[in-house]
Amino acid sequence: xxxxxxxxxxxxxxxxxxxxxxxxxxxxxxxxxxxxxxxxxxxxxxxxxxxxxxxxxxxxxxxxxxxxxxxxxxxxxxxxxxxxxxxxxxxxxxxxxxxxxxxxxxxxxxxxxxxxxxxxxxxxxxxxxxxxxxxxxxxxxxxxxxxxxxxxxxxxxxxxxxxxxxxxxxxxxxxxxxxxxxxxxxxxxxxxxxxxxxxxxxxxxxx
Amino acid sequence: xxxxxxxxxxxxxxxxxxxxxxxxxxxxxxxxxxxxxxxxxxxxxxxxxxxxxxxxxxxxxxxxxxxxxxxxxxxxxxxxxxxxxxxxxxxxxxxxxxxxxxxxxxxxxxxxxxxxxxxxxxxxxxxxxxxxxxxxxxxxxxxxxxxxxxxxxxxxxxxxxxxxxxxxxxxxxxxxxxxxxxxxxxxxxxxxxxxxxxxxxxxxxxx
DNA sequence: TAGATTGTTAATCGATTAACAATC
DNA sequence: TAGATTGTTAATCGATTAACAATC
Numbered sequence: 001x002x003x004x005x006x007x008x009x010x011x012x013x014x015x016x017x018x019x020x021x022x023x024x025x026x027x028x029x030x031x032x033x034x035x036x037x038x039x040x041x042x043x044x045x046x047x048x049x050x051x052x053x054x055x056x057x058x059x060x061x062x063x064x065x066x067x068x069x070x071x072x073x074x075x076x077x078x079x080x081x082x083x084x085x086x087x088x089x090x091x092x093x094x095x096x097x098x099x100x101x102x103x104x105x106x107x108x109x110x111x112x113x114x115x116x117x118x119x120x121x122x123x124x125x126x127x128x129x130x131x132x133x134x135x136x137x138x139x140x141x142x143x144x145x146x147x148x149x150x151x152x153x154x155x156x157x158x159x160x161x162x163x164x165x166x167x168x169x170x171x172x173x174x175x176x177x178x179x180x181x182x183x184x185x186x187x188x189x190x191x192x193x194x195x196x197x198x199x200x201x202x203x204x205x206x207x
Numbered sequence: 208x209x210x211x212x213x214x215x216x217x218x219x220x221x222x223x224x225x226x227x228x229x230x231x232x233x234x235x236x237x238x239x240x241x242x243x244x245x246x247x248x249x250x251x252x253x254x255x256x257x258x259x260x261x262x263x264x265x266x267x268x269x270x271x272x273x274x275x276x277x278x279x280x281x282x283x284x285x286x287x288x289x290x291x292x293x294x295x296x297x298x299x300x301x302x303x304x305x306x307x308x309x310x311x312x313x314x315x316x317x318x319x320x321x322x323x324x325x326x327x328x329x330x331x332x333x334x335x336x337x338x339x340x341x342x343x344x345x346x347x348x349x350x351x352x353x354x355x356x357x358x359x360x361x362x363x364x365x366x367x368x369x370x371x372x373x374x375x376x377x378x379x380x381x382x383x384x385x386x387x388x389x390x391x392x393x394x395x396x397x398x399x400x401x402x403x404x405x406x407x408x409x410x411x412x413x414x
Numbered sequence: 415t416a417g418a419t420t421g422t423t424a425a426t427c428g429a430t431t432a433a434c435a436a437t438c
Numbered sequence: 439t440a441g442a443t444t445g446t447t448a449a450t451c452g453a454t455t456a457a458c459a460a461t462c
Contacts, residue, residue, distance in 0.1 A: 009429075010429090011407060011411075015402070015407055016403060018406065019385065019386070023386065033442090033443065035443085041387055042387070044430075046430075046431055049443090050429090050431090052444095052445090057444080060444070061436065061443050062443050062444075064442090078406045079410060094308070097301045103402065104405075109405055172409070174408070178310060180223075180248055188408045188412075190404035190405075190407060192399055192404065194357070194381060194399060195314045195316065196226070197381050198311075198316055198379075199222035199287050200219050200285075201355070202285055202379070203218050204379075205291075205355075214453075216452095241419075242419085251454075252419090253455055256419090256420065256422085257453095257455090259420095259421090260420090260421055267461085269420075269461070270462060
């Protein structure tokens with residue numbers, strides 16, 4: 001139930017399972033199997049079962065998994081049976097797109113503040129948010145007890161801002177800046193850099 | 208030199224090495240070591256050396272790696288010593304942000320056309336591009352011999368568009384839509400879904 | 415030369431898969 | 439009951455690490 005240590009690679013697949021199950025639920029599927037889920041995601045059924053078994057027993061032999069029940073369980077495991085307030089740092093084009101994105105809330109996240117350091121942006125809107133000066137960033141994050149930040153600044157600004165975010169109490173950073181940042185061990189960082197994915201694919205393309 | 212088969216996980220790290228090396232070069236570093244590169248990226252020096260050794264011998268014992276030389280070699284290996292024309296499908300907020308992103312060209316990619324199916328968007332601008340009707344998408348992609356597409360549409364439209372892109376000759380898709388898509392074996396797909404990363408991190412956060 | 419760092423081998427570690435008893 | 443599918447074990451497979459000869 002409360003596993004001692006689950007491999008990180010297993011944890012990283014649970015959100016994928018949750019996403020696929022949510023699609024199944026939206027399509028009115030009430031029951032699924034490790035086979036069906038695996039086919040859909042390109043994993044073996046054995047892997048699906050093994051991964052889920054790290055956290056408990058969620059299925060019924062001969063039947064499979066109840067979609068709604070498994071969704072609830074995975075949401076609880078990932079702690080997205082609640083909504084996490086997050087701060088967005090960087091109000092460029094990408095920051096605006098992220099601020100306007102409607103897909104966070106029903107998956108457990110809500111942007112509640114947006115920061116930038118450009119004087120002409122401060123006070124203007126990014127989606128439903130008034131852009132605030134990064135000068136008040138630490139204070140605001142601390143006051144609201146925010147633990148998650150998304151960083152959509154240029155690479156050159158990322159390391160300094162990450163350090164300031166950590167200092168303000170941030171424990172998880174989703175970094176859109178195309179660079180590696182260094183943070184203390186208790187802080188988690190995930191990266192999104194589209195070019196890494198593109199360069200990965202061109203390796204397999206013929207010229 | 209021309210390795211038979213390199214594990215996918217090794218290939219996926221080469222773009223990271225290239226990115227870090229490019230930062231070093233920008234900072235005027237002429238020589239680096241597997242130790243330094245590893246420290247910077249959070250990998251062991253042994254892994255860096257082992258990964259690079261899959262493709263050839265690029266270093267000098269006692270000295271390390273020439274940054275510029277290694278950059279050239281990795282660019283060649285990844286086939287980003289050329290610029291790849293790409294098509295962008297989906298001109299919403301995210302599509303606009305991607306169309307305006309200045310970080311593609313010097314890393315081997317160039318968007319050359321943008322498509323959407325919304326009548327009020329067709330003919331207007333997304334960054335420097337005039338948005339074209341998806342009705343002419345296959346024809347345009349075929350005519351220009353484009354092999355790479357970025358998909359920034361809602362999830363519901365992704366599978367159908369992916370099939371059409373493949374039919375038009377696309378061999379690599381970077382899918383920003385939060386869903387898994389199914390394509391023939393000869394087509395590669397990479398995914399970007401920020402929520403998967405966020406849900407991964409919340410597993411490790413305390414409530 | 416002495417010191418440093420590569421490229422590579424072998425050992426270790428960890429993840430995936432196959433198989434099947436349990437059981438719905 | 440018969441058929442189906444889980445949860446789990448053991449075997450396989452593959453990736454990472456440690457160690458060191460080679461050599462710059």
